[in-house]
Amino acid sequence: MRKNKGHVVAVPFPAQGHMSPMLHLCKRIAADGYRVSFVNPSSIHEQMVRHWKPSPGLDIHLDQLPFSVHIPHGMDTYAALNLSWFFDELPTMSASLAELLHRFSDEGAPACCIISDIFLPWTQDVANEAGIPRVVLWASGATWSVFETYAKELSERGHLPLKDSDVFDDSCTIDYLPGVTPLPASAIPFYMRITEKRWVELILERCESIWRRETPWILVNSFYELEQITFDSMVKEFGENYVPIGPLFLRDGRDGESAGPENVLLRDQSMESLEWLDQQKESSVLYISFGSIAALSKEQFEELSGALEDLQQPFLWVVRPELFTNFTPEFQTSYASFCERTKALGMVIPWGTQLQILQHPALGGFLTHCGWNSIIESIANGVPMIAWPWGAEQNTNAKLITVDWKVASKLPTRGYFELVPKSEIAKAIKAVTDDGQERAVLQENVQRLKKLARKAILDGGQSLLNLEKFLDQIGQWAS
Secondary structure, eight states: OOOOOOOOEEEOOOOHHHHHHHHHHHHHHTTOOOOOEEEEHHHHHHHHHHHHHTTTTTTTEEEEEEOSOOOTTTHHHHHTTTTHHHHHEEEEEEEHHHHHHHHHHHHTTSSEEEEEEEEEHHOOOOOOOTOOOEEEEESSSSHHHHHHTHHHHHTTTTTTOOHHHHHHHOOOOESTTTTTOOGGGGGGGGGEEEEEEEEHHHHHHHHHHHHTOOOOOOOEEEEESSSHHHHHHHHHHTTTTEEEEEOOGTTTOOOOOOOSSSSSOOOOOBBBHHHHHHSSTTTTTEEEEEEEOBBBOHHHHHHHHHHHHHHHOEEEOOTTTBSOOOOOOOHHHHHHHHHHHHHTEEEESSSHHHHHHSSTTTTEEEEEEEOOHHHHHHHTOOOEEEEEESSHHHHHHHHHIIIIIIEEOOOOOOSSSOOOOHHHHHHHHHHHHHHHHHHHHHHHHHHHHHHHHHHHHSOHHHHHHHHHHHHHHHHHHHH
């Protein structure tokens, strides 16, 4: 076995959407000859071990930190609706992380750096104490990073927390953030509307290490051509090491690695969906997934399922067990009846291999909650979307894909539990699936961005060049 060049410790935010890009980055680092420790809370670690299949030739180890919150599938809906409590619990892992670093040193494999999610600012203190650099990974796009980084200015201008009167005032426009095109106040990330004092403090505290220039590298899972103005602006403020390195998942299968998990696996996945897709017409199926955290009410289910039946739209729908908020016996009967009536039309699965699904030629569109991974994966596979944002920064992402990039139709939703009527859902579905001018525009735009996304991460692409430069930096830290 070859000798490792050095040892990198990766600490993702414990949510599926943040863990996935971190793992893709770790695979790229390991492919260059480094040992990588992928560190998670104990309950997530135990779940990952169940599915973990090490990639041949890649020295990636799973490590755990004791954590009081049981989240085997990653951050759940309860945690998402109690954000300040959850975020205040996360730093309780700092002492254990410091102990882990000491153990690595005692074993003769000291860490040369920590790569951690922007949502884990306490890892900066651990890195400082250990005398090693901390690198920040933004799991979402550069535009969202601007909102976080300039939270203080949003606060000073009265837009953090955002007042309800501004959310519903279409004339209220945010036009002062560097690198961000003017946007209605309603497109400011949902979580910046929360008025709880502690939560606002947490937002303001997150990026202090960036402003203090403690972070030598800031890596973003996006690509330059997608958010060029934003990247140019942030480089002027924070230097040339604020860089796009995505779409990270497109590097999997390159540099010698082939087997192993294509993504973070915290749930059992259905492979039957791929066999079912093989039997469908090209570009005919609507893929529906609300990610790993969002929840729908019984009433919203009935509106969405009714639209699918009325249109006789072929669908592949991810319905994880905790998707619905009120799964009463009566609702269970209604849900089972829908599945039975539509078994010739569509397929319902508890979880799917999304990357493989989006690559399938039967896919015609993707109804998405607008999580960043779903967006970047859909764009890189040339699949037009329907934007149904639920929480976090998903409404900001929805604005980008519907207004700026024009690769998605949009539903009139303000997030969380607001009911979207069947008529509006049907209208959005038809925009993506019916042959017509709107679909043609969406297809043309998404195909153009698909080419740029793939070019960015291939030989000579800007994201790949940035990754290679970063790997050189790790080598200097390890020497």
